[in-house]
Amino acid sequence: MKYQKAKSLEVQEWLNTDKDLNLEVLKGNIIVIHVFQMLCPGCVQHSIPQAKKIHERFKKDEVIVLGLHSVFEHHDAMNKIALEAFLHEYKVSFPVAIDLPQENDYLPVTMKKYDLQGTPTLILIDKQGNLRMKAFGFVDDLEVGLLIGTLQSEDDENN
Amino acid sequence: MKYQKAKSLEVQEWLNTDKDLNLEVLKGNIIVIHVFQMLCPGCVQHSIPQAKKIHERFKKDEVIVLGLHSVFEHHDAMNKIALEAFLHEYKVSFPVAIDLPQENDYLPVTMKKYDLQGTPTLILIDKQGNLRMKAFGFVDDLEVGLLIGTLQSEDDENN
Amino acid sequence: MKYQKAKSLEVQEWLNTDKDLNLEVLKGNIIVIHVFQMLCPGCVQHSIPQAKKIHERFKKDEVIVLGLHSVFEHHDAMNKIALEAFLHEYKVSFPVAIDLPQENDYLPVTMKKYDLQGTPTLILIDKQGNLRMKAFGFVDDLEVGLLIGTLQSEDDENN
């Protein structure tokens, strides 16, 4: 099987971290990216709790959980100050990237690059940097566990 | 039994309505007030759904559901623009009052006047304008139904 | 308004009580009857927890919660021994009546008399002994609370 390389994230600013966590830096790890909007009910109800559970479960392993805040509506309401308050109130401690806004487009850059349908979207990247899942909507914990188990079993080098 | 009169609401602005819905205007109705903050997880998970259910159930009766957005933290994040986006995303259609901010106090005026402990808080007012419930935290639907049933059975005049 | 009198229960045996709790004996109280079958998934998931909650909430008031085990399928599986084990495992402590089986009919007597569609069914009887609710399926806690609140507000005598 031949997988597509995951495209780099275009980030305006990182929260909950001092570092620039671009995908190159994280290579060698399994990466779980929860793409969300802080005022998206489905994200708040299902995806944020799932992301927190995965983060808690794997934080000592080589599975990195990232949030990507890709705002494509209500831009004035979901700014950086609001997002910081949201992360504080919902006790989100994993790093969150603010997707780079575009001047003449309501879609932010990474969202467009990845051709995402909306939020929530779950992205999984393997140790080689390949895109292995890009799923719009809610993904069952069983599926997420299954894919992480598969990715963990793969060699670091030869996929 | 002798009940305290419910104090008037001090409101900066009403959303989801053209009218000024102060308690005097609504007198003769049973009034359910859900005091919330848009970034309070307990409000989003439990109280907003409960308020929507009560609103849906009783909208043709004399039970009026109001929201009261009493911001006492993250004031910059929970402004009017953010609240409007929130009400849109969470499909809240009942009238919502923005509690009047105070200049040198983080507590808004109505919250202070009513001596509220935090959000969510559920307030019930009878047809006579008396305060009949002021409960911090989550109140079971059974309790809310029970009190509404009791208040509906009371005369309009002589309590 | 004129209500129908609630028909008497035809009972093979009472569990969780020493007394014969026919409706005549209980008159003057509000009576909540949860009609169930121990192997009915909807009863186990929704109605038994609701009945336990009502029982717990009102046990010191004049609201009596009764179970009525109306078996109309799998008669061999849902016998008295099985029901006793079920009540023990699910920690049901309110009195439960075994609906009287009929010899040449799969329907037990009370179920037929009350013309019930199936299980779960929720029955509410007022202090005067009138039938005030007979609802097949799951009834929201808000509705149950509302009706109990109404029934509590009614006089004992003149309805």
Place this chain on the structure above:
Amino acid sequence: MKYQKAKSLEVQEWLNTDKDLNLEVLKGNIIVIHVFQMLCPGCVQHSIPQAKKIHERFKKDEVIVLGLHSVFEHHDAMNKIALEAFLHEYKVSFPVAIDLPQENDYLPVTMKKYDLQGTPTLILIDKQGNLRMKAFGFVDDLEVGLLIGTLQSEDDENN
């Protein structure tokens, strides 16, 4: 790593299947065994739905879901007739083994052999026939998925 071989199941009778599905027969497959009692609330609420989900998800793969009805209390209530009614009502379609009862012991044979603490218990066996999980209580879907993903990635031969 060296794993213990999974012990054979001692079965009185199989339901939902015509075959004797002992572990030797199933070798080469990943096997998920949900040990339950039909009147155990935790089994009904969590484990049966989880087992049904795993069965539905993997039924075309080499993951076999089995139930093991290990009765160690209320033996009279949880007999074969009752179990058949239960499986019908709860729409359980995967094969279920009745754990072999012992004459002078309340514990059935397989339960004793496997030294199980109670129900629900989740057992996972790899393609080589090794015991890879034996967990009492409720196991999160994420964990189950993770282990299945790992087991699927292992060779059939050399573990």
